[in-house]
Amino acid sequence: MKRRKFIVGAGVGMAAAPLAAPAIAQGVIRWRLASSFPKSLDTIYGAAEVLAKRVQESSGGKFEIRVFAAGEIVPGLQVLDAVQAGTVECGHTANYYYVGKDPTFAFDTAVPFGLNSRQQTAWMIAGGGQQLMTELFKAYNVVALPAGNTGCQMGGWFRKEIKEVGDLQGVKMRIGGFAGQVLTKLGLVPQQLAAGDIYPALEKGTIDAAEWVGPYDDEKLGFNKVAPFYYYPGWWEGGPQLSAIVNDKAWDSLSADNKSLFISASWEAHAVMQARYDAQNPAALRRLIAGGTKLRAFSPDVMRACLNAANELYEETSAKNPLFKKVYESWRGFRNNQIDWFKVAEYHFDIFMNQNATVTRRRT
Numbered sequence: 001m002k003r004r005k006f007i008v009g010a011g012v013g014m015a016a017a018p019l020a021a022p023a024i025a026q027g028v029i030r031w032r033l034a035s036s037f038p039k040s041l042d043t044i045y046g047a048a049e050v051l052a053k054r055v056q057e058s059s060g061g062k063f064e065i066r067v068f069a070a071g072e073i074v075p076g077l078q079v080l081d082a083v084q085a086g087t088v089e090c091g092h093t094a095n096y097y098y099v100g101k102d103p104t105f106a107f108d109t110a111v112p113f114g115l116n117s118r119q120q121t122a123w124m125i126a127g128g129g130q131q132l133m134t135e136l137f138k139a140y141n142v143v144a145l146p147a148g149n150t151g152c153q154m155g156g157w158f159r160k161e162i163k164e165v166g167d168l169q170g171v172k173m174r175i176g177g178f179a180g181q182v183l184t185k186l187g188l189v190p191q192q193l194a195a196g197d198i199y200p201a202l203e204k205g206t207i208d209a210a211e212w213v214g215p216y217d218d219e220k221l222g223f224n225k226v227a228p229f230y231y232y233p234g235w236w237e238g239g240p241q242l243s244a245i246v247n248d249k250a251w252d253s254l255s256a257d258n259k260s261l262f263i264s265a266s267w268e269a270h271a272v273m274q275a276r277y278d279a280q281n282p283a284a285l286r287r288l289i290a291g292g293t294k295l296r297a298f299s300p301d302v303m304r305a306c307l308n309a310a311n312e313l314y315e316e317t318s319a320k321n322p323l324f325k326k327v328y329e330s331w332r333g334f335r336n337n338q339i340d341w342f343k344v345a346e347y348h349f350d351i352f353m354n355q356n357a358t359v360t361r362r363r364t
């Protein structure tokens, strides 16, 4: 009841402004949302369902969004194209899938050796990220809103161990986003595959390695059955963001009330996705290890070689792409400030808690 009252109140408050689309406001709005993800992943696919459910409930059934899984009406890696063309009104995707169109898309999701989950959200909301990215999304006729994060990812599943930089040579790996271009510099052969296509490729041997997200999803996708070594960290995805994207004409057709609803629902999806991953990963990791998965950390030498290759790529890309350069320079300054702050309280708190894990678990 209270929520209804609030929405009615908000509508009255905005009555002075002209209604964007009074004809639509009187009927039921029915939108289609194309997700880049399969239904089996209740975390990442589930975020779009959280968004749709909230919009439907809060509008009293006047604004319906039907969610379609990857491949149902749009292939998982073509959600941006479908939303840009207006084939569907909106989508839920990782915008770094589109770095082939413009590498600047990576900043909306994750850039190697970049921000953790909280820092990504901070950059977006309070660090100028959303404004900076608007120029790019406008050029593709979409409005983008943060709508999920996985937290720091794992480094993926390998058939053989990666002990030194040379071991990356010739490895065919499914890897998301801009990281593929970093690893190409070290001889790895990257492939971008949608979630549902990874397992068959790994099983058949079309690829030698694959990363997706982390224990909870990776266990569901079955990677542990075909590759024994599970590496960490996913240095290319310290806190990758998922986004809701909306065709700009569809967005403009919404009333101010419905725009506000959609924005709020996206933020709910943003928080719920991260919460589900954080809550469900520990048990999944324990099950994987009990089942024979061998955990391995990337060595500092491998990580440093990747960091150097990443920095080289950022300089090369900045020289060719002025928008990338503009976003990168702001993003890099923000990241460096975040490192300076997080290394004080957060880092020391985390280190202490980890070093004293046995004490924290002891019952007194």
Ligand code: CA
Pocket (backbone or CB within 6 Å): 153, 176, 211, 212, 213, 234, 237
């Ligand atoms: Ca990933």
